[in-house]
Amino acid sequence: MSGDRKLELSADEMRALGYRVVDMIVEHAAALPDARVAQSASRAEMEARLREPAPAEGRGWNSVLDRVSAEVLRPMTHNSHPRFFAYVPGPGNFVGAMADALVSGFNPFAGAWAMSPGAAQVELVTLSWLREACGLPATAGGLFVSGGSMANLTALAAARHHLLGEDFSRAVIYTSDQTHSSVQRAARVLGFRADQLRLLPADDGFRLDPARVQAEMDRDKAAGRIPFCVVATAGTTSTGAVDPMGVLAEICRAHGAWLHVDGAYGAAAALTAEGRAALPGLGEADSVSLDAHKWLFQPFECGCLLVRDATLLRDAFRLVPAYLRDTDLSEEEVNFRDWGVQLTRGFRALKLWMTVQVFGMDAVRDAIVWGMRLAEAAERELRARPGWEIVTPAHLGIVTFRWRPAEMEDAEVDEEQRRITAALAADGYALLSTTELRGRTVLRLCTINPRTGEAEIAETVRRLDAIARGPG
Incomplete structure (x- = not known):
């Protein structure tokens, strides 16, 4: 060709x-x-199959798909x-995959309402389904992100901006040794020192121990440090353990700290009666991460962050340079670029929305x-x-x-x-x-x-x- x-x-x-x-x-x-x-396949095998200069002339889509099937998607x-x-x-599921195909084909810009109001509204509606399932109030909102790692990072960034401002040198984050490593990575990316993240030994049920959290917070406060955030887990990766979120929420309120729940694995179970029984206190969190590409059966990438007070996301991330003012039209119209890290962002919500529409x-x-x-x-x-x-x-x-x-x-x-x-x-x-x-x-x-x-x-x-x- x-x-x-x-x-x-x-x-x-x-x-x-x-x-x-x-x-x-x-x-x-x-x-x-x-x-x-x-x-x-080994690196050497894949190098032998695929390493080549970029072809100057096209090879035709049929032969390229043959190669994708045999050499890229087989191993x-x-x-x-x-x-x-x-x-x-x-x-995953096929409807979600076809939704991704539609998104790739139509290529909507999901960062600004004016560019794709349908995408924005579908995202708002789908988020409201998840908000209700998690038991969060009507003030809550959020956005779809790549996955739990980005959701945890975004939550901690919003919490840091709201509670600490520019100086977070004395702040401490508390979590258990069963917490997903993305929390450690998020803290590192956000500039927290290693000694500002306390990985506390889990109890006999592999849960974060509220008494230990309380003791650590009291000790830190007496030493002039700031108990800033507790990261609880709703469904740990190793065992599915659920931290006592209700008790931890009370401790956080007493200390003026933020409770983030990493529910990337387990929070979706709140859609069911069994799941709600296993997740007491989920609705008391200040923020919750959830991965629809896990227990909501979507293709990668389909993570989600919900924040109890959605305005705090906008406060943390909103910047409107001159070249974006044309799309900054109304307070009623949600520009999701103002709610997280990404300006250019894909329409991730469609696959979950379509799945629920098709199957119920x-x-x-x-x-x-x-x-x-x-x-x-x-x-x-x-x-x-x-x-x-x-x-x-x-x-x-x-x-x-x-x-x-x-x-x-x-x-x-x-x-x-x-x-x-x-x-x-x-x-x-x-x-x-x-x-x-x-x-x-x-x-x-x-x-x-x-x-x-x-x-x-x-x-x-x-x-x-x-x-x-x-x-x-």
Whole structure:
């Protein structure tokens, strides 16, 4: 294909390309349950396949898609696979994927109301659904961001601006050693010193201990420091543990501190009765992060931040240089560029909005509950087999466990968990991951994909058991 300075295809070529892309996605989804969960390749292999000078002449979209299929998308771990139980799955859904295609094709600028009022209004409506689910008041608002890392960063930036102003040298942030590493990264990016972030030992249930937080705050205040912010977690990555948010909110109010809840994993469960029961105090937070690309089944990237007083986001981030005044029209019209870090931002809300419109919120709720049931099923399967120890019972779709032969020392048992994980990955049927709890390596299943069946859970446990009892 010769060069085209307009970077255009004909209408017929665009249709043909689009149809083939859709066919590739559908074929991938249909074949996924029978495929290996993960395939990888070394850096040397990928360099050999893909390293080249930029082509001066176009090669035609058909041959390029052939190459994408064979060389780019083949060696990958399928986060949306029904037997991907590692880390936190990204189940996605086809409607969300098509919403992303629409967003890419129409390319709306979602930073200013005047540029795309439909995008802004859909974002406002979708945020209101999540706000209500989390139990936050009508004053709350927020925005969609790339994920939990950016949501946590944005929340801490808004809190710092509101409570500390320009001088935050004496401020202290309190959280547990089970908190996601993105909180540490956010503090670093925002200029907090390492000694301003207190990673407190979690209690026996892997939760942030309010008594320890209270004691640390009192000690810091007596020493002339400022208790600034507590970061609680609604669904830790390792165990699904939920920090006592209501009690922590009371402590924060007494000290004039901010309570941020990292609910990137678990907050979406508040859409269900079971989830609300597991998340008491969520609505008392000053801010909540939530990842729709986890337990709301959206393609990456679809994170969200909600702030109890939405005006605090605008106070922290709004800047209107001369070249943007034409789009700064009315207080009623929300310019999301004023509510976060990004000026240029994509229309992330559409995929969640379309998913709910197509399937209905009841179906989304049922899918969330199914994830909890699958973790409970995995726990039952494990308890039925001798030699397996449940470390933390199924909670919010996560169960942790350990193969524990009686004759082995702890260090040997740790190595056994790593051997089992590697052997299951090599088997290809399912994938899980390890974590560390109380200094010991444990196995972990996260079961939030609504397309996973109970039979697949049972077969995964059967294969784990066979690997564990096989030669080491």
